[in-house]
Amino acid sequence: MLTEKGRHDEAAHLLREYLAKSPRALRERQLLVRVEASRGQLGAAQEQVAELSRQLGPNSPIPLVELGHALEMAHRYDEALAAYDAAAARAPADALGPLTGGLRAARWGELELAAPRLEEAVRRDSKNPAAWHALGLVQLSRGELERADQSYRAGLLADPRALENRVGLATLALRRGDWAAALVQYDAIVASRPNFADAQLGRSFTLIGLGRFEEARRALDRAARLGASPEVVARQRRELARRTSAHPASAPAP
Secondary structure (H helix, E strand, C coil), X not given: CCCCCCCHHXXXXXXXXXXXHCCCCHHHHHHHHHHHHHCCCHHHHHHHHHHHXXXXXXXXXXXXXXXXXXXXXXXXXXXXXXXXXHHHHHCCCCCXXXXXXXXXXXXXXXXXXXXXXXXXXXXXXXXXXXXXXXXXXXXXXXXXXXXXXXXXXXXXXXXXXXXXXXXXXXXXXXXXXXXXXXXXXXXXXXXXXXXXXXXXXXXXXXXXXXXXXXHHHHHHHHHHHCCCCHHHHHHHHHHHHHHHHHCHHHCCCC
C-alpha cells in the first residue's frame, strides 16, 4: 500500500525493520527486492538477492527471478531476460524461470522471445493452466491458430475451471469466423460465472453474429446490468439495431 501511494522509502524502512526481527521471512525479502528497485536502489536490491541466495541455496531459481524483476524495474530488459533464463538453467525441473521469462517477454510484445520460453514452461509443468493460456495467446498473436487451439485445450485439460482458456478458445473461434463454436465457449463461461459481464458481452456478440437477435438483446441487457463497458454495450446495441432493421422478420413482435 505504501508503494502504491509512492511512499517507497517508508515501505523499504518497514520491511527492513521486519526482516531485522525475522531474517528468514522469504516473502518479505522478495518484496524488499522489488521495493528497493522501484525506488531506484538497484544495488540495495541486489544485496537482498544475495541474501536470498544464501538462504535458499545454489539450486533455487527464486533469487535470479527476483533479480530479473529488479532489473526490469530499472529498464534493463535484456539483462532481466538473461536473469530469468539463468533461473531456468539453475533449476532445470522448475517452470518458474521459463514461465516468468516467457510472460515478461510476451508483455513486452517480444513474441518470438516469449514462445520458446513458454513452450519450455509447459514442458516442465503441463498442469499449469495459466502457462498454457499464455502460450496459446502468443501463438494466436503469431497466427498459429491450430497450435493455439491445442494449447488452450491443454490448459482446460489441466484445469477445467481455468476459464481464461475458454476465453482463448472463444477468441480463436471468432478469429476463424465460427460463431457457433464461440457461443459454446461463452455459454460454458456464463454457466460457471453468470455475473461475468465480459462473458455476457461476448455471448451477445456471438448471438448477433448468429442472427439470434432477441437472445442477443437479453444477453446485452444483462451485460449492461452487470456493469459492462458502456461504450461496448452501445456499440453492440447499434449493431443489433442495424442487423434487426435489415432482417425485420427476426425482430420480436411488439
